[in-house]
Amino acid sequence: MSYADVNGINLYYEIQGEGRPLVLLHGGLGSGEMFAPILPAFTANRRVILPDLQGHGRTADVDRPLDIRTMADDIAALIDHLGLEKPDVVGYSLGGGVGLHLALAHPQKVGKLVSASAGIRRNATHADILAQQGQVTGAAAEFMKETPMYESYQRLAPRPEDFPRLLDKIGAAMAVDFDLTDEVRGLSVPTLIVGSDADIVPAAHFVEIFNLLDGGLRDGGWMGEGRPKGGHALAILPGTTHYSLFMSPLFPAVAMAFLDQEG
Structure with missing residues (x-):
């Protein structure tokens, strides 16, 4: 358990x-502790x-917007x-987006990337989810006091009173x-796109991302000669949602299979 003073923030890891x-x-x-149910599969x-x-x-907040870049x-x-x-x-949801931006802006620093449950267009998100996201403000803090997210924040955060501020920034x-x-x-960067089959974006959006990476546009061939030239891949995890994918044993299984594959 350590902190690193990097890029203007005291980052816990x-x-x-x-x-x-x-x-x-x-x-x-x-x-990071949200991965506890599946962490042994990674470690x-x-x-x-x-x-x-x-x-x-x-990691305490700092005086800057919450910007994924x-x-x-x-x-x-x-x-x-x-x-x-x-x-x-390997990143999930917000972390999947952070990982994607990391690979785009700093490709020389990343071996392979697994980006899970992260869309690449805001308008790909289901309309009802966009409406819910529009209600995320500091005023919602009182209504979230019985949630696991609030409990975790109160237990871990250096300044627990910052929770409304975090909601404002996320919103x-x-x-x-x-x-x-x-x-x-x-x-x-060779990338595995992962989504649930009932995510906050349609499963077709993950296929769209794979298509942009030259995937799924032709038969892969007997020897894999038709697969994407960049080494990219796609996995849709059955029986999961955006809110269960990060706990599913399928997540580390497909992630590690991709990361450990040679070539």
């Missing part, structure tokens, strides 16, 4: 396990670095701080329009 490094990035309103043969992103878990720069700086040589990166961040279509076309 834990390291568990031994082996090739793997950075594991949590979802919004969570922390069985990997040295896993578990950061708490800006304003989450044990800045958080990606935080992780790039943490990789340098720890002297890691092109670690693999503002989710209201910003984005479309990474053009950027994703040029993604050079």
